[in-house]
Amino acid sequence: MRADHLSAAATLRVDGLRKAFGEKTVLDGLTFDVSSGEVVSLLGANGSGKSTSLRCVVGLERPDAGTIVVDGVTGKPGEAMPTVAMVFQKIHLVPRRSVLDNVCAGALGRLGLSRSWSVLAFPRELQEEAMACLDRVGLADRAREKAGRLSGGQQQRVAVARALCQRAKVLLADEPVSALDPAASEQVMNLLRSLADDDGLAVAAVLHQPDLARRFSDRILGLAGGSLVFDSPAAEVDDDTVAGLYRPALEALEAAEAARTKEFA
Amino acid sequence: MSIATRPPEQAVPPRFRPSGIAVGVAITLGLIIVHWYAAVQTNTSPKELIEGWRGLWNFLFGLDKTFPNGKTIHQDGAFPLDLRWSETIRPGLEYCLLTIWIGLLGTTLSIPAALLFAIISSRTTNRFVPLWLAGRAVMSVLRAIPETVYALMFIAAVGFGAFPGVIALAIHNVAVMGKLWSESMDEVDQGPVEALRVAGASPVQTAAHAVLPAVMPSLLGLLLYRFDTNVRSSVILGTVGAGGIGFFIKTEVDSFHFDTMMTYVCMVIVLIIVIDLFSAWLRRKVGAV
Structure with missing residues (x-):
């Protein structure tokens, strides 16, 4: 995988x-x-x-x-x-966005504006890759929850998944x-x-x-x-x-x- | 634990220094002089207000005029109110609705341009200084011209009516709401912005995925606040000919129908309170306060 x-x-x-x-x-x-x-x-x-x-x-x-x-x-x-990706002490996810959308954001650097102007434009392959990254940190089951609702440790693991999605x-x-x-x-x-x-x-x-x-x-x-x-x-x-x-x-x-x-x- | 002995007392540093007191006195004296001069220039005097009470009384409660031929007529004052349904109240309600529509369109039409100006005028989303400066400068100029002046200009261009009011509000609101929005973007938590920058996101992507999601509730709150303010402004714009209830207040004053005018004024009071409560309620709903 x-x-x-x-x-x-x-x-x-x-x-x-x-x-x-x-x-x-x-x-x-x-x-x-x-x-x-x-x-x-x-x-x-x-x-x-x-x-x-x-x-x-x-x-x-x-x-x-x-x-x-x-x-x-x-x-x-x-x-x-x-x-090079980075995770921070204060985690720095967007709390209002879903866990999955936060992970997808790690890929922004390689997406054109037509596929990234909104979360609705994220391509399916990217979302599948982000799900794989979430699975790697053990949080695939929380994908649709708002990032702000997770505990600190879980949020930090989502931030790691975002770094993985950056490849x-x-x-x-x-x-x-x-x-x-x-x-x-x-x-x-x-x-x-x-x-x-x-x-x-x-x-x-x-x-x-x-x-x-x-x-x-x-x-x-x-x-x-x-x-x-x-x-x-x-x-x-x-x-x-x-x-x-x-x-x-x-x-x-x-x-x-x-x-x-x-x-x- | 044993009872602690009290530590020896220490001298307290003074709260005010002599130089601070001197500056305070100078500022107070300066303010008094400026206000006294302003009062002289504007003929502000309690005496004139007291001597003019009869005019005010006549305006409120009417006046009996006696002509040289011995006939006496009563000119109506503001009270009692003019409460005729089909002549006054029903059209008044329609004018109030028109006022709301002017405020609504003026606010909504300004959203795209206000968003654009907000994004280029916030340090969070635009770090290219010349464009940032240009955005702020254009907004300052647009904001410096009052809505009423815009309305007068567009009335001159397209004639009396609600439409020039809508354009006037929209243009002024682009500048005001653009500034409010950009300030709320400035105050956003820089953390997620940095995180996305590290991931290689462009400024536009950062705006769409870190800044806007974080500030959306406050942008919505400011939008509702501006709708509230724009409905009030549209009453004023009416008095210079840009449609709505304000226009009819002005018309009734000009034809000395003070009772009808006062009915409309009362309707404006109710309208403003209702819009204010509605906007506050909706702001609480979106979590912006």
Whole structure:
């Protein structure tokens, strides 16, 4: 049932990515890659550049420098790539639309306006493909329900189905489970793992739970100040290494607090 | 747990700073001067209103005129109302209906152009700045001209009647509703928009599949609100000759039939309240409030 496009090896390669917002440098020459069939987690304190790097890859931010290559194709800065899909912490489905219509929307990039001006114009083959994607995430029986009526975990799986309907080879996940309870998180992480193992997707996920990162990914990337601190197999990343990522941020917060207190005194 | 000791008291930072107080006094004085000047320019004085009470009384309750030949006639005032069925009330109801039809068509005919302007004037759906600016500029110009002026222009072009009223309302409403709609699109949750952009959707596809589904209830609510407002406006347009009940209010005033005029005014009050309640009820139904 799975389309052939998923079986081919696909690799995301990010090289020397730089991005500054005004004075503040968020990405400082970030370099990493993700292979087909691999789950890679990005860990780091707030402001370390994890989310920004994913947003640069999908064209939601325009990087100041650096290259993004997917499957041998170099992306244009600030433009979406058809082979790269993304799921978000806040899920970002259209709650009023049906689950099926939300999944179909993943295919908009390859549909002309005559077949996409309204949900009524979506071709039958697309709807069948979307049903297959929904079946892959285990929600085919909810196709006609409004997306907003599903639980958070189910909505996130619909968002994954939308990414599959895009026929992506690389799936980026920006804090995909931060808003979910432990059971739903487990389910979504299992799904991401299985997409890499069984469908050969290259998966990169920003996570805030080191424990989930260790259990579900092959490699963990540690980010601080917009560049890579470590890139290790998940099993080799111990608690100290993880704590080290958050220590500079904690120290910075404490220093700022101390400076303010001094000013007042 | 033991009872906590009270922490030592701390000085409270002042709510107002001296510079803030000075600015407040200056603004208040400035406003008083501007209003005093406006009152002088417009001859606004309570004295004139009080001295004119007899004219108002005559308008409301009529006037006995005595001619030099000794004959006295009574000129009717606004009350008692003119309640003749076939001469006043039945035609009045028809004029009210006409007023509603003018408001309805004026609103409905403006929908396609208003939607187009809303989409090109919202940052969510159009990020091409020159077109965005052009859309907003055209709407500002169209909106700056009151409906009444449009009506006068179209009356000059096609003559008295309801039709120039419809066109006047439609043109003005394109600009007003286009602006309201574009603002509600601006406030839409950007998340689904970004998600579809990542999937490679074009701006038009993003508008159709992320923005419009999210804003549809508020667009409908604003449409109903504009229908309500346009029915009111169409009463005013009538007084300059663009059909409906307003036209007949003006005619009756001009021929000193104040009682008939007041009957029509009462019918307008009922009409506006009914339309207002209806529009509010329907807005609640579509979940827009």
